[in-house]
Amino acid sequence: MNVEALLQAIPPIAVYLLVGGVIGIESLGIPLPGEIALVSAALLSSRHTLDISPVGVAAAAAIGAIIGDTIGYSIGRRFGMSLFERLGNRFPKHFGPGHVALAKGLFERWGVWAVFFGRFIALLRIFAGPLAGAMRMRYPRFLAANATGAVVWAGGTTAVIYYAGIAAERWLSRFSWIALVLAVVIGIGATLLMREQTSRLIAQLEAENDWETLRRH
Incomplete structure (x- = not known):
């Protein structure tokens, strides 16, 4: 199987649409692997044999993030916190009470900064838009934090991976596709690690809530 020929057959516009679509839906x-999609596309853009632009990748990711978060904000504002109760009943692994409580606690503590930094954190990347709307955060403030976070996250991630890919291509020569596989593996590992840390925080939060309930009774 000729990996190089397969990669060259992929139209750049398809890469941009895929990145923007996955991140927008996330x-x-x-829950979709938005960060893995961005990292993979950014690495592809570092290959001089392909026509994929790093600027195009970053722009697609930022636009997808801003549009997706804005739609999520509108949905959250329309249905309120009851939205998360329904989602929790259907998808307890992603929207369970512990997940919602942790995200809500971070929003109450950090406000718009939770929206900005939420783009860099797996849990908040999914909750930021809908939760900000449900908590009635003013839209201009949300939009400013959301857009800024999306541009910094998309641009910064793309730049780092792009230059890392160029360096890897110099060292690996014909076998530079290994870097793509390595990036995906690292991305998956980081995602799993973040989920494990989030689960621990949720378990700790639920234990504290149970203790508080027992103390009141």
Whole structure:
């Protein structure tokens, strides 16, 4: 199987649409591997044999994030916190009470900064838009934090991976596709690690809530 020929057959516009689509849907509140899609596309853009632009990748990711979060904000504002109760009943692994309580606690503590930094954190990347709307955060403030976070996250991630890919291509020569596989593996590992840390925080939060309930009774 000729990996190089397969990569060259992929139209750049398809890469941009895929990145923007995956990140946009993830920002709506649907758990998808947005970060892995961005990292993979950014690495592809570092290959001089392909026509994929790093600027195009970053722009697609930022636009997808902003649009997805805005739609998620509108949905959250329309249905309120009851939205998360329904989602929790259907998808307890992603929208369970512990997940919602942790995200809500971070929003109450950090406000718009939770929206900005939420783009860099797996849990908040899914919750940021809908939760900000449900908590009635003013839209201009949300939009400013959301857009800024999306541009910094998309641009910064793309730049780092792009230059890392160029360096890897110099060292690996014909076998530079290994870097793509390595990036995906690292991305998956980081995602799993973040989920494990989030689960621990949720378990700790639930234990504290149970203790508080027992103390009141």
